[in-house]
Amino acid sequence: DAKTTQPTSMDCAEGxxxxxxxxxxxxxxxxxxxxxxxxxxxxxxxxxxxxxxNETNEMASLIITEDRKSSTLILPHATLRDTAVYYxxxxxxxxxxxxxxxxxxxxxxxx
Amino acid sequence: ETGVTQSPxxxxxxxxxxxxxxxxxQSGHNTVSWYQQALGQGPQFIFQYYREEENGRGNFPPRxxxxxxxxxxxxxxxxxxxxxxxxxxxxxxxxxxxxLKTQYFGPGTRLLxx
Numbered sequence: 001d002a003k004t005t006q007p008t009s010m011d012c013a014e015g016x017x018x019x020x021x022x023x024x025x026x027x028x029x030x031x032x033x034x035x036x037x038x039x040x041x042x043x044x045x046x047x048x049x050x051x052x053x054n055e056t057n058e059m060a061s062l063i064i065t066e067d068r069k070s071s072t073l074i075l076p077h078a079t080l081r082d083t084a085v086y087y088x089x090x091x092x093x094x095x096x097x098x099x100x101x102x103x104x105x106x107x108x109x110x111x
Numbered sequence: 112e113t114g115v116t117q118s119p120x121x122x123x124x125x126x127x128x129x130x131x132x133x134x135x136x137q138s139g140h141n142t143v144s145w146y147q148q149a150l151g152q153g154p155q156f157i158f159q160y161y162r163e164e165e166n167g168r169g170n171f172p173p174r175x176x177x178x179x180x181x182x183x184x185x186x187x188x189x190x191x192x193x194x195x196x197x198x199x200x201x202x203x204x205x206x207x208x209x210x211l212k213t214q215y216f217g218p219g220t221r222l223l224x225x
Binding site (some may be wrong): 034036041042043044045046049062087099100101102103104105 | 112115117144146148150153154155156159166167169198201203213214215216217218219221
């Protein structure tokens with residue numbers, strides 16, 4: 001399972017886009033990039049995932065570089081409720097085993 | 112809301128005691144994974160259950176054990192509790208049958224061992 005590297009913390013102004021980077025240079029071809037977030041030690045919340053193509057849903061957009069060695073999660077209009085720890089995970093969804101978590105990025109959205 | 116529920120929400124035990132945590136999976140899901148999250152750390156995989164059998168295990172001692180029931184709900188049992196077992200215990204459910212097996216998490220059980 002590939003390891004991911006994320007900045008420890010980031011700040012964002014309310015209403016602006018939050019761009020959270022993730023490096024996964026050793027990702028293998030069958031590993032998806034998954035993003036979760038965790039608010040105040042609640043259970044992690046699934047945000048989005050992708051394999052090669054960029055993805056968008058009602059919560060966020062995921063931009064994956066062509067070589068798949070890095071990705072960026074974009075929250076288009078951050079709100080105070082988006083303050084959380086964001087985790088980027090390379091997950092072999094096909095074998096449905098464990099998610100390997102790093103320390104994530106602590107995002108603070110400021111008024 | 113993911114539809115994954117866990118009980119109890121909080122628990123206090125003393126060293127040496129035993130504890131059982133419970134998880135009900137999301138409707139349509141047949142797989143349950145358990146994670147331990149110490150304060151300030153990312154979750155650590157404990158084990159996974161599929162069709163009532165253990166389907167993968169992380170680096171946890173045998174005193175961590177589990178069960179999955181025919182309705183796909185699950186239990187995590189920890190014997191001989193140690194102070195370091197104090198953590199947030201998370202359960203995640205998924206469906207093993209499709210192409211993707213996204214895991215959806217419950218709210219967690221916070222265990223304090225004194």
